Amino acid sequence: MVNRENKILDHGYRVALLSKKLGQTMELSEEEIDYIYMAALNHDIGKQYLDIKILNKKGEITEREKIYIKMHVLLSTSKAIEKQMDVYIVKGISHHHENFDGTGYPYNLKGYEIPLQSRIIRIVDTYDNLMMGTCFGEGLRREKVIEIMDKDISKFDKDIYLKFRKMIENHDGYLSELKTAN
Numbered sequence: 069m070v071n072r073e074n075k076i077l078d079h080g081y082r083v084a085l086l087s088k089k090l091g092q093t094m095e096l097s098e099e100e101i102d103y104i105y106m107a108a109l110n111h112d113i114g115k116q117y118l119d120i121k122i123l124n125k126k127g128e129i130t131e132r133e134k135i136y137i138k139m140h141v142l143l144s145t146s147k148a149i150e151k152q153m154d155v156y157i158v159k160g161i162s163h164h165h166e167n168f169d170g171t172g173y174p175y176n177l178k179g180y181e182i183p184l185q186s187r188i189i190r191i192v193d194t195y196d197n198l199m200m201g202t203c204f205g206e207g208l209r210r211e212k213v214i215e216i217m218d219k220d221i222s223k224f225d226k227d228i229y230l231k232f233r234k235m236i237e238n239h240d241g242y243l244s245e246l247k248t249a250n
């Protein structure tokens with residue numbers, strides 16, 4: 069049986085690998101890519117402290133539950149601080165649910181106020197959740213995922229998103245490669 073910790077770790081691992089790939093496509097420095105990898109790997113670690121029944125709830129969730137789930141960002145951030153991770157990593161985790169159009173959380177940051185590492189993780193995290201089904205129960209086909217993300221493009225840094233989409237469209241072995249690497 070897949071337990072919660074494994075699910076969180078697997079998701080973190082996939083997001084970390086794809087974020088690294090994206091960082092390479094963007095020609096970021098090796099040091100920056102390493103930090104982005106670590107931020108992506110740990111972005112959801114705070115979820116292990118939340119009630120699994122609420123995290124896995126299917127269908128409509130209440131306003132209270134929404135607020136409760138959003139707490140994972142603060143929990144992940146404080147865990148990263150506790151583990152004395154570099155401030156670049158802590159920031160990446162802390163802002164991974166901010167949207168480029170300012171509609172995200174926890175601080176409603178907008179555009180380039182959001183650190184680059186978080187803008188990268190925001191895109192890859194959304195993609196993995198839709199592909200693997202952590203949001204909607206079952207995963208979706210890649211074409212459908214891209215269609216959904218295209219509609220939501222205002223939430224993402226457009227330049228990075230377009231690079232990501234190109235990378236994904238040219239790369240068929242997403243899942244098999246991740247499985248081999250695991």
Ligand SMILES: [Fe+2]
Binds near residue numbers: 165
């Ligand atoms: Fe998250």
